[in-house]
Amino acid sequence: MTDAHETAADSYLRTTGGAPPDDGGPSATGAPTPLLAPREGVPPVIADEAALAEVTAAFAAGSGPVAVDAERASGYRYGQRAYLVQLRREGAGTALIDPVACPDLSGLGAALADAEWVLHAATQDLPCLREIGMVPSRLFDTELAGRLAGFPRVGLGAMVEGVLGYVLEKGHSAVDWSTRPLPEPWLRYAALDVELLVDLRDALEKELERQGKLEWARQEFDAIASAPPPEPRKDPWRRTSGMHKVRRRRQLAVVRELWQTRDRIARRRDVSPGKVLGDAAIVEAALGMPPNAHALASLNGFGRMGRRQLEQWQAAIDHARALPEAQLPQQGQPVTGPPPPRAWADKDPAAAERLSAARAAVSALAERLNTPQENLVAPDAVRRVCWEPPAVVDAASVGAALAGHGARPWQVELVAPVLAEALSA
Secondary structure (H helix, E strand, O other), rough: OOHHHHHHHHOOOOOOOOOOOOOOOOOOOOOOEEOOOOOOOOOOOOHHHHHHHHHHHHHHHHHEEEEEEEEEEOOOOOOOEEEEEEEEHHHHHHEEEOOOOOOOOOOHHHHOOOOEEEOHHHHHEEEEEEEHOOOEEEEEHHHHHHHHHOOOOOOOHHHHHHHHHEEEOOOOOOOOOOOOOOOHHHHHHHHHHHHHHHHHHHHHHHHHHHHHHHHHHHHHHHHHHHHOOOOOOHHHHHHHHHHHOOOOHEEEEHHHHHHHHHHHHHHHHHHOOOHHHHHHHHHHHHOOOOOOOHHHOOOOOOOOOOHHHHHHHHHOOOOOOHHOHHOOOOOOOOOOOOHHHHHHHHHHHHHHHHHHHHHHHHHHHHHOOOOHHHHHOOHHHHHHHHHHHOOOOHHHHHHHHHHHOOOOOHHHHHHHHHHHHHHHO
């Protein structure tokens, strides 16, 4: 049992608005207590502007941090839009908002502009929240806090159970949240996701402070809140599963044409691309290069399609087959940074030795601090410094290089000295 568990054991009744219904917290035996329903019951779904205005006013008048979550329909719908937004704040209770019926939540976002938002795995939800006008200025990420504190399991359910002693329902995480109306059990599950989020935040803040890591967390949270939206991915078709089997440029062109055709269809139908055509079928068609729709139908993933569908995919293959050589995609993408580490030994043996020493030093530091290596410092930053080290290697120059690659001050302070020592050796 970690000290975070001990800290939270004294605070499980500090839930916003009192303990969950029908019990006084975790049992005396120490067994986790199932959390079966929100303490005020499942609220009605907000699906019109009048109700949204009331909720906005209530949350603006609330106090303290606001717990925020969003449900998407990954695997069912095209894109990553939000299909339900859940919030909870002391003085306002819990709200469930339908962003399909209320697609502009910028007024609610503005009403909460001065509040700290508490999210679990914030980078997953922030893009879809940004699309509907909800952008935090300050946040607390309970998953990232758990990582920095050294918890071995940082899923929301595991954290709530380990820190607060309650078991959350797990049955509806992968359902189709675009369903309307949403079934009551799903809504109950969604409401429970924010029920104890602020309590978890409070317990984790105390544990981070006890470990001397609270400032680390604050810098990480600030970096997430201030980060611009990510740039669109270049050549997203290259992420097709199984691409390692495709070696010739003409075959790559087939993958690209099939992927782009699938994406247009999926976008138009608002379904997950995988429901239109699987990655394995795309790769098999690229490797087989069928000459006609009849041959295409013999490949896995195409056999049950109608003639019109087969002709549609065959047209994409034929288009790739007819492209002039100059328009074929290149093998691999242009590398803007260091080459893959596996190639270092051949390209620059000295750099390979630096990277090996640096990895060992960072790993030892991460173990000593009980923090995952990837949270202690981005592996890409370490690789870049090892590939092109400063002319004079010392803690200051290495720290400046790390900062130039996006490392936060706390990371520079801890990692630069050990990395400089490893590079010097």
